Structure formats: C-alpha cells, structure tokens
Amino acid sequence: MMSGSTILFYLLAALTLACGLLSVTTRHIFRAAIYVLFALIGIAGLYFWMEYEFIAAVQIVVYVGGIIVLIIFSIFLTQQAGEKLAKPALNRQLFSALAVFCGFALTLLQVFQHEFKAGAEPALAPTVANIGNNMLNISDSGYALPFEVISMLLLAALVGCIVIALRSKPETK
Amino acid sequence: MMEPGLYHILFISAALFFIGIYGFFTRRNLITMLMSTELILNSVNLNFIAFNKYLWPGKMDGLFFTVFVIAIAAAEAAVGIAIIINLYRSHQSIDVASAEDLKY
C-alpha cells in the first residue's frame, strides 16, 4: 500500500520529468519556458519532500522569481511569443538521442550497480539556523570563502551584463 | 512499489540530466538551449540533496553545493542572456544556426 508520501513523490517525479521532457520538445518557446518553470517547481517539491525546505525556498525564489522571469523577458525581447520554433534537423535529433540514450543507460547502469556507503555521523538537520551558522563560519565546516567567491562572481556577472546588454550605440544598419 | 528512496531520486535526476542534454543538443533557439542547461544544473542539485539526505547527513556539503550552484546558475543565465541579446542585436536572430560563421 502506498503511503501519501510515496504518492506525492511519484506525482512530483512525474511532473518534473514530464515537464522537463515537454520543455525540450515543444515548439512553442513560451510554453517551453512554462514547462521549465513547472519542472523546476517539481524539483522544489522534491526538495520539500526530502524536507530540505530551505533549498526548496531558494529554488522557488531564485528560479521562479529570477531566472525564469529573466528568460521570459528575454523571450519577449527577442521573439514573437507565439511563433513556432524551427524544427531541429532530423539527424541531429537522432545522434543526440543516441548519445543521450547511451549516456543515460551507462549512468543508470553504473549508479544502480554501485553500492553507496552511508555516513555514520549523526544527521545535521537542514534548518535555517544550521545553514546560517555554517555559511558564515570560517572554521572547518564553514562556507565563508565560497560565499565571498560567489559574491565576486555575481559582481563580475553584473558588470559583464551591464556592459554587454546596455551597449551605448546599438549597431544600426 | 518500493518506498521511494535514494535510487528513485537518482533515477529522476539522471533522467532530467539527460533530458536537459538532449534539449541542449537539439533546440535551435539559444534561449531554449539556456533553459536546457538550467535543467541540467537542477538535476545535479537534486543529486546533491539526495546524497546529502540519504547518505551523508552528518554535514551539509551537498546542501551548500546546491545553494551555490543555484547562485551560479543565476549568474550564468544572466550573462548568457546578455550575450544572447547582444547577439540578437547584431544577427537579428537567436537561432543557433545563424551564428556559425566561425568554423573549420
């Protein structure tokens, strides 16, 4: 008998995979963006399901609130939303499918063959407090340095985006 | 059916990973390619969280990895989109086939 949690899991899994698959096959670009959104939400759901609420929240905030919005804006900027996308070349599709299938098969084979060891240490709950402690800690288990690094990266990305996207004299022909 | 566990999630993430790759290979629109890479990154995140939860709950390495990957994904997407928009300005198209001058 399946528990509710199990059912929820399969639903989320189905949502994620189906939306993911649809997002790479649909020929409406706007729909593709929406499918991606749902796939990401599905993943966020899985995080919830695994009780990583913080990550789920970040997922929703950054992806749904940030990236997908950015993508949708750029779609509006560059394309008529209703236009159908060009069909990919058939042999490209075939080769891609083949390569992807092989990769998938190999990965599954290896992953399922492998016997993962589990850590013996007591679990550390992924609470916001714990996360915060670790993140700003410069001791052994702290993540202050990555935090600084990512801030520099975001700064650089920001500057780069500004220079590129806001070029002063757009080419006019 | 089994109780969902690590291997289920690993299956999902692997599937999503290769779906993303398939998208990356086949979509001709640059923005959709970018979206595919987001799928790839998310599948990885799923992996990290799963491993963290089921195998190594003693530390939060996986969790933090996920956090930073999300952040990087955002930065990458931002720069990517900026470049794509710029490309659109000069090429008047965001079809990947329109930007294939550099070759051989």
Added chain:
Amino acid sequence: MNLLLLLGAPLLTAVAVLLGRNKQQVRWMALAGSVVQLLFALGLLVAFRAERSGGQTAQMLFEQNFPLIDALNIHFHIGVDGISVSMILLTALVVTAGVLVSWNIEKMTKEFYFLLILLALGAYGFFISLNLFVLFFFLEISVVPKYLLIGIWGSGKKEYSANKLVLMLMMGSGLIIVGMLGLYFFGGHDFDIMNLATAQISTDRQNLIFPFMFLGFGVFTALFPLHTWVPDGHSSAPTAGSMFLAGISMKLGGYGCLRVAVYLLPEGAKEYANIIIVLSSIAILYGAFVTMMQKDLKYINAYSSVSHVGFSLLAIGMLTQTAITGALMQMISHGLMTALFFAVIGMIYDRTHTRMVDEMGGLMKVMPFITTVLFLVGLCSLGLPGLSGFVAEMTVFVGSWENDTAFHRVATIAAAMSIVVTAVYILRAIGKTAMGPVTNAEHLELKDASWNEKLAAIILLAGILSIGLAPGWLNDLLTPGAEIIVNRIAGK
C-alpha cells in the same frame, strides 16, 4: 686555452654584425670574426698537441663543467679530444671560406652574416659539448638558421627545400630527443657523456635506444633512405649555406653517431652494425649511381655527398679502430672538399647563371683558377692520393677489411666499387664544364675568381692538401679518440 672563447668569438661576431652600420662594415666584421675563430681553432690545435706531448693523457682536455640545471642534473660540460679539435678546425675553415665567398651578397647582408655566424656557433658548441643536453641544444641551434638561409637567400624551389630540410632534420632531432631521454633515465638521470660512458646500461636497453640515436643523427648525416633533404636543400641553398650544410652540418650527424650513439651504446652498436653497414653500402653505391645521372652541378655534389658520407657511416658500422679513424677522416675530408666544391659551384653559378653542366663547356679557358680548383676538388672527391679524400677512403677500406666475415668483405668491396663510379661522374662533370670547346659565346667574357674567392678556395685547399700530403697529424689526433670508442665496444 679556454674553450668558452670558442663560443664567445662567434657570439661577439654575431652581435657585432648586427650592429654594423653598412654592408661593407658588416662584411669586414664577419670576416674578422671568422678569422679570429680560425686562429682560435689553430691555437687550439697547437695547444692541444702541446698538452698531449706534455704527457697529458686525460681523455678530454680543457674541460670545464658548470652546473646548469641542478634539478635535472644538467651541466654545461665542455672539453675536447682530438676528434673535436679536428672538427672545430674544419668548422673554422669552412666558415671563414663561407664568409669570403658570400662577399657579394647584397640582399639583407647583415642578417645573412648573422645567421651564418650563428650556424658556426652551433657547430662549435656541438663539437665541444660533453653533455648530451648541451650537445643537443647546439645541434638544434643550427637548424633554423638553415631554414632562413635557404628560404631567403636561396634559389630554385627554395621554400620547398627549406621546409623539407628543416622538417627532416627536426625529425632527426625528435628521434635524438627520445634516445637522449632513454639514456638519461637508463644511465642514472645523467646527461653527461663522460658519466654515461661508464654507466651500466643493459644490452636490451641499449638495443632499444640505439636506433633512435643512430637514426636521429643519421638524418643529419644523410643516412639512406633519410637523405632526400640533402639534394634539395643543398641545391637551393646559397653558396655559403650549401658549404655549411654539406661541410659541417652533415658532420654533426656523423660526429653524433659516433660520440653519442656508438660510444655510449656500444652493445646497441654491435647489434645494429650490420644494418648500418647495409644501409651505408647502399648509400655509397646508390648515391654514386644517382649522381651519375645528375645534370645540375649542385645536385651532383649533393648526391656525391650522400655517397661520400656513406663511407663514414660504413666505417662506423665496421666498429674497428682503423675504420672509425677513417670515418672521422672521411668526415673532415669530405667537409673540406664538399665545401670547396660548393664554393666553386657558387663561383661558376655567379658568373654563368647556370648550374647545368650541359649549358657550360670549356670554362677552363675563361676561368683557369676556378676550373683548376674544381678539378682539384673533383680529384679529391674521387680519392686521388695527395688529397684528403684518398687518405680517408683508404683508411676506411683498410679498417673495414679488418673484419673478416664475408659480409663485411662484400660490403667493403661494394663500397670500394664506388670509387670507379665516382671517377665516372666527376670526370663527366668536369669534362662537360671545364673542358671541351666553349659552347656559350657569352661565357668568353667572364672573369676569373676575385680575391675573396681565391682566398676562400686557398683556405680550403690548404686543408685538403695538408691532410692529403701529410695525414699523420690528423691521424694522430683522431686515433686516440677512436681507440677509446673501440675499447668501449670491445668492453675494455
């Protein structure tokens, strides 16, 4: 005698040449520099003989050893034995003559002399280095200037030839590198030739490395069938370039074959001696026959070089002391002779603007000096007593004959047969160019050699004659070195 002077002199000359203000100044500076080098070389000879007769019996004299890279145990180790001294002398002679015959180069004079002197630097360094790494360094130094010399100042299909030459030589270098590293690791992380000579390297390993070394240096010395850079390279190069290529460059290979491949890997040498003999016998005869069919003077000399250098390699394959002495003599003799030959061809070409023997005739009448030199050099090439070629070839034959198997005998006889073929092509070439009636009326107006050309010819002729008439001094220089090599082969 400080051997560093031998490197310093060309280096200074090269710098001075680059700073020269006009062409005439550059020429004189190059000449002065090369004369200084020649004097150094002669002084070295004198000093060396004095040391030896003073009872100095060390294998190498005037040694110097500075650490270069400790981490890899690389030392800048230099020193000379009789073999090196004679090779240095050869280089100095050829370079001086080369500077002299290039007097009339107007195109980028400064660069030309710079590269020429750079080549000399490479050769000097090569001959004095006692460390494989340093040796290889100097060997390589002399590769690229050749490319530029041929490519910029050459004639005919110069780019093709320059490319071919450099690429083939680099192939040789590639093989040498591998062999060198093999030696380095098998010989206890050391590049030093003197140390490697005492290192115990197992026979299997020697057999593994030897082909790399020998083939590598073989490319430089035009080992059949790796010789095809020779005809094209030589014929496209400017006169001094050809002189250097055939006169010194090919000797780098021969010297390397001996000093590095055979000396350091005696077991390997024994293993492959028969193959060397077969290849070089083929080279000797084949080169001679191909020469017979050539119509271009430079090609004639180039292919005859293949044949003549084959004697050196044959003698190396014979592994007897006399043969190895002969190999070295042949190198020196051939170096002088072929340099002179190219010099003369250059002089003729400058005047007639052709190198085709069929388009000349009766030049003896118009330019007696040049044709006399041509004639002498031809006689040297065909091994006439009194000239160096004879001494060298006979030493090779006698040395080869010391091996008493039928195989060695047949190879020696085959090689000796080439002296007939050589006579055929040399006389054909000389007969067509120098003798007979003057076929081209325009040639009647031509002038004989100018002072610089005469001087160049005389310098080289002096070398040829001093060996040909009194070979004892050279023999004395070379024999001890050859003896050491042979003793090592014999396992003593």
Added chain:
Amino acid sequence: MPNAINIALIPLLPFAGFLLLGLFGKKFFGKTAGLIGTALLLVSCLLAFQTAYDYFFVYGKVNGAYQQFVPMQFVWLQFSKTLSIDMGLMIDPISVVMLVVVTFVSLMVHIYSLGYMKGEARFPVYYSFLGLFSFSMLGLVLATNIFQIYIFWELVGVSSFLLIGFYYEKPSAVAASKKAFIVTRFADFGFLIGILILSYCSNTLSFAELIQRLTTPGSSELQTAAGYSFLGISALTWGAALVFIGGAGKSAMFPLHIWLPDAMEGPTPVSALIHAATMVVAGVYLVARLFPVFALTTPEVLEGIGWVGAVSAIFAAVIACTQTDIKRVLAYSTMSQIGYMMFALGVSKYGGEEGLGYTASIFHLFTHAMFKALLFLGAGSVIHYVHSNEMKDMGGLRKFLPVTHITFLIACLAIAGVPPLAGFFSKEEILLAAYQHNQAIYYIALITSGITAFYMFRLYFNIFWSKPYHPHGEHQGEGGFVMTLPLFLLAAGALFAGFIPFGTLVSSDGKPLESHFHLSFSIAPVALGLAGIAAAMVLYKSQNERPGRISASLGGLYTAACHKFYIDELYLFVTRKVLFNLVGRPAAWFDRNVVDGLVNVTGNITLSLSEGIRKMQSGKVQQYGIYVLSAVIVLSVLFIYVW
C-alpha cells in the same frame, strides 16, 4: 751504401718542377719553362745513372746476389698497429733499371718537346704536367710499400689523364682522357681489393715483409691465409689475381686495353713517354715486384698472367695490321710488346735458370722503352710535319725527313727483332723462356713476332715510301736540334742496348744469370720477322691494289680487326646501356619518386588528413556538445570495461 738524398732527389726534382711551373709558370717563366723542366730532369737523369752505376758496380752485390736496399723510409700514415703506409725508396735491380729508363726517356721527351710543343699557349703547364708524371712514375718505381705503389699508381693515372687531355678543347681528347682514367681506375679497384687481401693475409703492407711472409713455406701468415677462400678459390689467389688486374689495367692488357689507342689523343711526346715507355709497363713492373709471391705462392695466377700476356700480344698485333692512324698502330704495337713482357713473366719461375723469363721481361722492357719511344718521337716528327695522323696523308717522306727516316727504320728493325739490334736480344730471350716452359705460348709469340715485323714495316713503308709526297703549305722541317737529338740518342739505345749483359744484372732471385745463346733457336723468329718485312715491302713499298684485295678476301676477320674486335662497342654497351639505363637511371628515378616521394607523400597525407577532419570543427556549438558527451561516454566505457 746508397745515397738516400741523391736517390730521393731523383723523383723530387721533377716534382719541384711541377710545383714551380704549375704555380708560377705562366706568370714568371713563360717560354723558359721548358728549359727549367728539362734542366731539372737532366739532373735527375744523371743522378739515376749514377745510382744505377753505383748499385750495379759498387755496392749492390753482396755475397754474389744483388740485394734490396731501403735507404730511406718513414711512416706516412699509420692505419693500425701493424699496417701503415710507408714512404720510402727501394733500390734493387728492377727499380734501378726502371729509374734509368724513366729518367732517360723522360729527359728525351722533355728535350724533344722543347721543339715539338713550341708556341703552345699552355707550354709551362705542359712541362709541369710532365714533371708531375715523372715524379709519380719515379715514386712508383721506388716504392717500398704496396700502398705507396698504389698511391703513385693513381698519381701516374691522373698525370696521364692530364696529359692525354692536354688539348682540352678537343672533345675527342677529353673523351680519351676520361676513358683512360676510368678504365684504369676500374682496374685499380681490383688492385685495391687485391692489396687489401694481401695485406690482410700477410699483416703488412711493406713489400719486403709481405714477400717474405707469403713465400716462406709454413709461415703463420700463410697458414692463416689458407683458411680463407671465396667461391672455392683461396684468398691469396684472389689477392694476387686482383693485384694483377690492376697491373693489367695500367699495362693495357686484354681486355682492359681499350683506353690505350684512344690515349693517342695526347701530344705525341707524351705518348712516347707515358703510353710507350714508362707508365704502361708499370703493370709489368708490379708483377715483377711481387714476382716471388706470384711464382712461389700462386703459380696458377702466374700462368694466367702468361696467357693474358700472350693473348694481348697476338690480339693487338692483329689489330695493328689494320689501323691507319700511325699512332694507333704504335699503340697496338705497344700493347702487343707489353703482352710479350707479361707472358715472359708468366712463363718464368723463381730463381736460377728457371727465372729466365723474368730477366727477359725486364730486358725487353728496357729495350722496348728505347725503340718504342724512338718510334713515337719519330711519328711525332712526321705528324709535326704533315699535321695528320693518317697514313693516307703520308708517303714518300724519306726525302723530307731524313733523320726521322733513318732512326725510324732502326726502331722498326729493332722491334721486328732483326739482329743485332736491341729488340732481337730481348725477344730472343723471351721466346726461349716461353719455349722452355710453355710451348703453346711460344708458338703464339712466334707468330706474333712475324706479324709485328709485318705491321711495323707496313707503317714504315706507308710513311716513308708508298706514294710520293707533295708538300703543301708551310713546313717546319724536322724541328731542329732539340727534336733530332733525342732521336739520335734513342736510336743509339735501340742499336746497342741489346748488348748489355742483362742477365748478370737483373734476375728473379738477384743472382747473376748466364745467358745461353743458341744461334739455332733464333732462326725461326728471325726468319719469320724477315718474312713479315718482305710481305710488307711487297704490299706497301709502292702503291698498289694488293692490300685492298687481301683485306677484301679476309672479309669479316679484317672488318672485325679494323673495328678492334668490337671491344669498345661491348664496353659502351655495358656502360651506356646497362649501367646508365639499368642502374643509374632507375636509381635516379627511384630517388626522386620513391624516396623523395615518400617524404612528400608524408607531407601530403598530413595536409589531406587536415582537410579531411575539417568537418569536425563545424562551428555548430550543439555538435560540439555531442562530441563532448560522446567522448565522455566512450572514455568512461573504455576505462570501466577495458582498463
């Protein structure tokens, strides 16, 4: 004791002349060059005579046998501990005889050339070449070491080349000089290998030691040498035979004779010196030098030498009958006479009475030098006078060239073996030696002597009798004193040289040899000789139809002889067609297309590979992704399942 300096000066004076005239002749000496050369050679000649006198009559004979002396020797090139090229002077009967012959004939030629070559543009060069030749020949004669002889052997060859090609603007002279050099070089190749074999067998290069080691029965060297053989023939036999090939080449023995007739392109005095009296007998000298080895160790080779000599003698004599170029007739006659010398050695044995052939050979060498040089110089005078070598341009010259006529006649009689001229004595001895040891050769020689008389007098009559001569253009006459003096001196030699008691001076073992002279034995050869002269007189004394008819009736034989039995054509076929077309050309083709081709193909393969994989870099970023993924998968599979 021999005076080393005096003897050393004999070759060195001409060498000095060579250097002096070669380097500065044109600038400083000009017309006096000839005088300088001649003067130097005169001194040299006098020294040679003095040496000969001293040797034969003062110190040479010890214990009743002439000994070998080495007054001077030094190491020139040390090959190995045992083998070295030594330069030295060897004094023994044959070398002394040769010294005299060489310097004397050379002096005659020097003097003669003062007149003959007067006005030549390269007059000093000519004398310098003559000096070089004299030096080389004398060095050869004096050699103590088998390699020394080889060295001078080669030098002689090159001087011959230079002198034959003296008129370098004449294509035929150039061709002839090349031919002479290459053919003799081919023979020298054999010589060289022979030297190597002998030196290896005996472990020395010095003549004295070599002979001693190889002729002492049971010596260790002989035993070692016996161990080696090739094609079933022992190494020593090979060595001796190959050394002889060298000699045969220089001495123009069949079948290596083809260069000699062509060599007549050189100035006539040169022919007299080199191609009649001195260089061409070097082969004989070489065999004589190594005679003990030939006679005692390898008698089978010696017998072969005998046969080669005999065949050459008659072969050349037959051809000489058909030639119309007077110098070529003389050339073939030379070849024939050297054949005599060779087979004389061939039929000789070592020591005592048995060694008669040896004495005879050297004797004939000596006398032949006199009369053959005379013949050539005479021919030179004739050519000088009529400016042609062809018999048809001559005839009736006896009135115009009286001195030449008389001396030429003397020489002809001498070569025909008419007693009591020089040729008679030496030839008689040869025939006697042959008679005693090899009857077949004896008969060949007998017939040859008849033919010799015939062709010599055919020549004589054609030049001096036959048709009357109508002078046209300017004629210098006989060229004055410088040209007639040598004729007289040589004629004297031809007349009286036969009376020298040669056997007491030169013999195979150094001990004097009593010559037994049988009058009855001489009847046959003299009669044949006279018959030959008579036949020639009948046919050629005056112009008539008979020679034509006879040659027509001989048909094929005559044509063949006229074309020198097509030996030249054979050689040409072998060199041009076989060597050039079947070896040289394919080799050259192979080099350009296969060896070089391989290099180019490597380059082209690289370039076309580069072109071929161009598509990989398609510019499509998604394709790049597929490559990356595939690579990852393939590598993973490889490393998981293969390694």
Added chain:
Amino acid sequence: MNELLLLMKNELMVTAIIFLLLFIKVGKGMSNDRLLPVVQTLLLANLILGCFFNQEGALFGNMYHTTPLIALQKNILGLGVYLISLVCSDWLKKTEHLAEFFLLMLSALLGMYLLISGGNLLIFYLSLELATIPVAAMANFDLDKKRSSEGAMKQILSSAFSSGILLFGISLIYGITGTISFSELPQLADGSALFIMAFIFLFSALAFKLSIVPFHLWTADVYEGAPVPVTAFLSVVSKGAVAFVLMTVLYKVFQPIESTWYILVVILSVASMLIGNLFAVRQQNIKRFLAFSSIAQVGFILVGVSSGDIGSSTAVVYFVLIYLFSNLAAFGVATVIAAYSGKENISDYKGLYQTNPFLSWVMALALFSLAGIPPTAGFFGKLFLLTAGGSKGSYVYLLIAALNMIISLYYYLRVVRAMFMDKNETPVPPIQTGASAKLGLIICGIGIVLTGMMGWIYDYIQSLH
C-alpha cells in the same frame, strides 16, 4: 587576521584593484589614456608584492591553502595579465569599457588564484566558474562585431554545458565518498567503476577548459571571435591556471586511480597534439592558428603532466612560464598589427619583415619558442616536459610527441616564411608601436631568450616543492 592578509595577499590585492576600478567607474571615470597606466602600475605592484612573504598555510578549514609554489603559480598568472595589459595596450586604449574590461579580467584572475589555492570541490567549482563567466562576457567586448558575439555565445553555452557535466561528476563523487575536500578524497576514493566514471566527468570539464581534444571544439571559434587580449588571456592565463590545477587534482586528489588517469592523459595528449597540429596546418587567421597551436601545446603539456612526480610539475610550471612569454609575444604582435591595420590573416603578414623588422623578429622568436627551437626558452620547456614524461619510460609516446614537433614546426615556419621570405606588393605599412606595447614585447622577447638559458629558474621552481 595577519595570517589571512599574508596568505591571501594575491587575492586581496586583486580584489582591491577590482574595487578600485569599480569606484573609478561608478565615480566620474577616467580616460583610457590615464587609466591604463594606473592599472598597469597596480598590476606590476601586485606582481612585485607577490614575490615576497610567500609561505605555506591553510585557511577556512583547508578550503584555501597556499605554498610558495602556488604563490609562484599565481605570480606567473599575474605576470601574464600584466603583460597582456602591456602588449595589448593598443587595443585596450581603443575600447570603450576599459575599466570594466579589467574588472572582468581581474575577476577571472581572482577565480584562477582561488582555483589554484582551492582545497575542496566546491571552491574548485566556484572558482572555475569565476574564471569562466567573466571571460565569456569579455569575449563579447568587441560589441559591434558579429563574430565577437558569436564567440561569446559559444563560450558561455559550451562552458555551461561542460560545467553541467562537471557538476554531475562532482555530485557522484560526493555521493560515493561523502566528502568534497581534497585532503579527504584520496583516502575515501574507492576506485569503483562509478568513481572512475565520475572522475571522467570531472576531468572532462578540466579538459574542456584546457582545450584538450576532443573537448576543444569551442576553442578556435571563441579565440577567433574574441578580441585579441581576451584570446591571449584565454590561451595563456586561463590555460596555465587550469594546467596547474589539473596537476593538483590528478596528483593529489585522484592519486589512487593514477593508473587510470595516466592512460587517459596519454591518450588525450596524443589526440590533442595530433588534432591540434592537423588543424593548425590549414589555418589562415592568425588567432585561429594560435588557437590550434595552443591545443597542440596543451597536448605537449600533458606529456609533462602524465608522469606525476616532482619533475613533471616543475616542468609544467616552467613550461607555462615560457609558454606565457612566447604566446603573449605572438598575440602581442598580432594585436599591434590588428589594431593598426585590421589585418588578421597570415597572408597579410607577407613581407612584414621589410616594413616592420622589430615586430617580425619578435613574432619569429615567439614562434620558434613555441616550436621548441633553441636558443629560445621553448626548447628548454619542451625538452623538460619530455624529460618529465619520459620518466615513465613509454618511448613510443615520447616519439609521437617529438614527431608532432615536426608538424608544428611546419606551420610555425609558414608564418615565418610569410614574414621573411614571401614577397608582397602591399605589405602592412610601418607601424609605430606604442611605448607600452613595445615594452611588453621586449619583456616577452627577453623572457623567451633568457628563461631557458637561466637554468636556476628551473632549479628554483623545483626547490619550491
């Protein structure tokens, strides 16, 4: 805190410059002519500072560690950036966004510093991204040029793809071992099939950054499209950093599976040399040409990397230093010519020697060094790489490497031939090279000539281990 200042002085200095630039930009700005010398001076200061007070130490719980060798590696990269600022000054002066350009470049440099110093996979990943994303943006700095955008697009997309694969590999490694720390990984690595697969996933990302065949395909397109300074940065500094970190990763982290990665490195290095050379042979554009040549060079670096002992890491560091001088000299000449005449094709270089002997000599020197011809330093570099690679005793591999030098020589000589031998009716006109560009080129030239001759440099690098 003092320890932090001392150990992270390179990073801190670079960060300081970044912020300075930010302030300048946000403030009233400066003209390029004034800004450039300032930046150059700051970079030089960074370089000089980097030479002192180097010690070993770790921070942030082993996430960051440094040794004198690492400091040297950082200084080499810093030198690279400084030289780029010199030799490319002609281009830099013309760009509209000089401050931003340096800001991005220094961010990338910072990323590289952290990459080298990083002590776990997270820092590794983050700094790899930090070293990549700004470069992608920089690649687009020729804003008006189509090719520039195309190159940038290819760069960002393919690097995103590759970092996806990298992350997947990292996640598997994390799953298998439960750690992301470099110091713990070697003990926990089990060498299972999945681990090897994960390693290959991870390696592919490094290979992608280093442009190892077959992960190299983006390289040429991006190099050709991007502005020359960016190309130079990518091909020199970025390559160097990744080569350094590759050694750390292979030698330390994946030491347990050495037998696997040795074969992998050998295969890929042969492939890189071959493919790189084969493509370089047929290139017309000088930047594209240098791209493929750099792929072949990387193959060569891998020869040195393969054996995995002290000698090999010394040889690699040494070679990177030399490669930096050589390649920057080549790119420097290319920039100068491109900046003044807009010409980028090899055929445009015909007859260059007649009009610009200085540039021609520098270029020739650089190419000879790249080809490994003495007396240039490249000869020593290559030889030491081979020596390092030879210690494992696979001579066939060495032979292939040595023979590949021939092909490479062939195409390097093509350029030399064009400059020195070919005739040209309309060669590039004489160029008045700017002072700082000239200075940069001269430094490179001196570096090319002297680095090899001065054996103590090698000894010094070795002594840092």
